[in-house]
Amino acid sequence: MLVKGTTRVCGVMADPVAHSLSPVLHNYMAEQMGIDFIYVPFRVDVRRVEEVLKGAYEMNLLGMNATVPHKQAILPYLKEIDRGAADIGAVNTLVRMEGGYKGYNTDLPGIKRALADAGVTQFAGREAVVVGAGGAARAVVYLLAREGMSRIWLLNRTLARAEEMAGHVNGIFGEGLVVPLRTDCWRQIPAGKYLVIQATSVGMYPCVEEAPVEDPAFYRLIDVAMDIIYTPAKTKFMKYAMEAGAEAYNGLRMLLYQGVEAFELWTGQTVPAEVSEGAYCLMER
Ligand code: ATR
CATH class of the missing domain: 3.40.50.10860 (Leucine Dehydrogenase, chain A, domain 1)
Structure with a gap:
């Protein structure tokens, strides 16, 4: 031009x-x-x-x-x-x-539009799982809360950071909406099928052989998986989710x-x- x-x-x-x-x-x-x-x-x-x-x-x-x-x-x-x-x-x-x-x-509407492309347009009354408690996860959790999700299970390696974020978001949208858990306590999430968003840096190039949860049983909780990472185009988290029968998307559309x-x-x-x-x-x- x-x-x-x-x-x-x-x-x-x-x-x-x-x-x-x-x-x-x-x-x-x-x-x-x-x-x-x-x-x-x-x-x-x-x-x-x-x-x-x-x-x-x-x-x-x-x-x-x-x-x-x-x-x-x-x-x-x-x-x-x-x-x-x-x-x-x-x-x-x-x-x-x-x-x-x-x-x-614009990460907020960006996440919403990426989810719509993945077929996720209904939020009200549904539950989701978010992994991570850094800046990227904060935008994801806030967007899901604002769209009316009834519960967001927030997993993080460091529980204190998940608790801090849950406190912040619950202060805006209501107590009990975001439930903080240490990642290895994921079994406290009730059985079911969830939208699961991976919002940590785990699995990003060059550490492509890492996923935030290694237990295959975790991935049976997933209906739709979205990773914020786009390099590599298919992360270990996405591969595990697909092996468990879920649809999986990377972060390029966000x-x-x-x-x-x-x-x-x-x-x-x-x-x-x-x-x-x-x-x-x-x-x-
Ligand atoms: P960003 O703003 O990009 O989200 P960040 O604030 O550094 O970056 O957050 C990184 C996220 O990835 C955090 O949830 C972090 O977990 P901790 O809060 O426990 O640090 C997570 N993370 C990074 N490396 C990790 C690893 N090796 N295993 C598990 N989680 C990891």
Whole structure:
């Protein structure tokens, strides 16, 4: 795409940034949709985010994406914060407004759209299992709670972190909704078939031979399995789930849709399905 005097500029701030798939995703969508827009990688030291945001605003940048650890670090420097992002204490998308940037967390709608592609559209009254209690798990648990799940079993290697997250989310949505358990106590989950989301870093390249639970019996609890990891494309967790007869999906669609949602916030345009599918194929390579 030809960059002109009128071209709107967005970017991603991360450190390191070289591995980011976001420039490919956003520039592809802009090109396909004929939007005068460019998306640039910025390697930003997390200790300098205040100056970076001031500079970005003064240089008229339309918006930015932020990745770990910038997602939390930028919070004090935003003009406004969307409700969901404020509740989970993490912002991944900045949108220019009068006097500064408004922060959103498009991981939330991104997870919802990835689940819809996996056939999960009914949340109310259903139960789910989430493995992990880091930043990624927090967005997953919050989204499931907000969509009306009746119980979320939260497994984590370190019980204290699961308890802390359960306390936070239950404080917003109601006591008893999120039940924290140490991962090896998973047998306390009543027999049944659950949506299970793997939100730890276990099994991510290069440690591809690891799964958060090794006992095959655990995987018989799964109806639909989703992993937040997308490298490798099929994790050990997904393989175990498939061997137990479950459907299993990796995290690439979550990554895709958090980007699509950000792009829609910046441009005010809906990304057509054929464009997001084209972007998905590009990212899959
Ligand atoms: P992120 O923000 O990407 O989620 P994080 O905050 O470091 O990253 O969280 C990583 C998650 O993966 C945590 O749930 C962590 O478990 P602990 O809270 O017990 O640390 C989990 N995790 C990382 N390595 C793990 C391992 N080898 N076994 C089990 N869980 C692991």
